[in-house]
Amino acid sequence: MIESDVPRSRFQGSLVGLAIGDALGMPFEGLRASTIREKLGRVPDFLDAPWRMLKAGQWTDDTKMMIYQARSIIESGGVDAHDTARKFVEWLQSNDWRGIGRATYASLKRLQAGTDPDESGEEGEMAAGNGVAMRIAPVALVGCMSLDKLREDVRSVGLITHNNSEAIAGGRAVAFAVAGGARGDLEPASLISEAIEFIGPSLVAERLAQASRFLDSGMEAGEATARLGTGGYVVETVASAFFCFLNTPGDFEASVSQAVAGGLDADTTAAVVGAISGAYNGLDAIPERWRRQVENYGGIIKLADGIFELAF
Numbered sequence: 224m225i226e227s228d229v230p231r232s233r234f235q236g237s238l239v240g241l242a243i244g245d246a247l248g249m250p251f252e253g254l255r256a257s258t259i260r261e262k263l264g265r266v267p268d269f270l271d272a273p274w275r276m277l278k279a280g281q282w283t284d285d286t287k288m289m290i291y292q293a294r295s296i297i298e299s300g301g302v303d304a305h306d307t308a309r310k311f312v313e314w315l316q317s318n319d320w321r322g323i324g325r326a327t328y329a330s331l332k333r334l335q336a337g338t339d340p341d342e343s344g345e346e347g348e349m350a351a352g353n354g355v356a357m358r359i360a361p362v363a364l365v366g367c368m369s370l371d372k373l374r375e376d377v378r379s380v381g382l383i384t385h386n387n388s389e390a391i392a393g394g395r396a397v398a399f400a401v402a403g404g405a406r407g408d409l410e411p412a413s414l415i416s417e418a419i420e421f422i423g424p425s426l427v428a429e430r431l432a433q434a435s436r437f438l439d440s441g442m443e444a445g446e447a448t449a450r451l452g453t454g455g456y457v458v459e460t461v462a463s464a465f466f467c468f469l470n471t472p473g474d475f476e477a478s479v480s481q482a483v484a485g486g487l488d489a490d491t492t493a494a495v496v497g498a499i500s501g502a503y504n505g506l507d508a509i510p511e512r513w514r515r516q517v518e519n520y521g522g523i524i525k526l527a528d529g530i531f532e533l534a535f
């Protein structure tokens with residue numbers, strides 16, 4: 224495959240899609256799906272969230288970390304865990320955290336105190352959060368042509384914050400989907416079985432298989448995300464995100480809206496869906512009203528372009 228076969232818009236769509244999903248979910252983080260349904264009926268466009276001191280179109284820690292990851296890749300000329308760790312500490316020091324995750328905060332504090340990036344990550348059962356899955360898109364884009372290297376790259380940057388096999392498996396599943404979307408050869412019908420093969424035996428793989436059965440049975444998105452889970456546990460996030468993407472693979476707006484409506488860690492589930500659907504469908508498939516209003520649109524496009532140049 225040569226460069227001209229791979230449209231730049233897939234790279235742009237993935238990073239912009241991630242930011243838009245994050246910003247759409249931002250006002251709903253922590254709410255139950257039933258509360259969102261009762262209060263709003265349907266999921267609206269961007270909303271102000273004064274209690275978070277964030278305005279409509281602004282995103283949270285998911286996009287912050289994606290941006291620092293992307294900058295590191297561009298400045299280093301590839302994926303470099305030590306440089307990524309330095310960039311994450313820069314973010315910590317900026318104090319603009321926007322809802323930093325618990326495992327991530329503890330790990331970055333250790334890095335700041337001098338711990339090595341391969342030893343800084345949070346360990347144990349409580350480290351199975353979605354903090355790797357949510358920020359992995361730039362790693363997937365730059366490595367989309369070499370899946371063996373991508374598998375290792377996800378681990379090396381994932382370990383900075385999450386020394387947990389499920390957190391890494393979830394990051395790998397999302398990276399696999401984003402990479403396929405970016406290359407242009409993602410097949411919705413076989414995505415889950417291929418992703419399971421890529422990540423290997425894990426709870427993430429088991430829940431993805433459940434998502435696949437729900438899709439085959441034609442289950443409605445609200446019921447499927449309720450049963451798969453939409454909390455910060457990576458097993459839930461990845462399964463619900465794959466369901467929302469694959470339920471309406473050609474419709475970015477429908478997929479991210481289903482993820483937001485699932486509530487709880489709504490910003491992260493929707494960010495993951497946005498990264499996958501944006502890569503698969505390209506930038507033009509993202510509604511223009513969202514592209515116009517999302518925070519730092521131009522800066523995110525530049526990062527996607529920088530990664531596109533590096534990938535070939």
Ligand SMILES: [Mg+2]
Nearest residue numbers: 283284285490
């Ligand atoms: Mg967030």
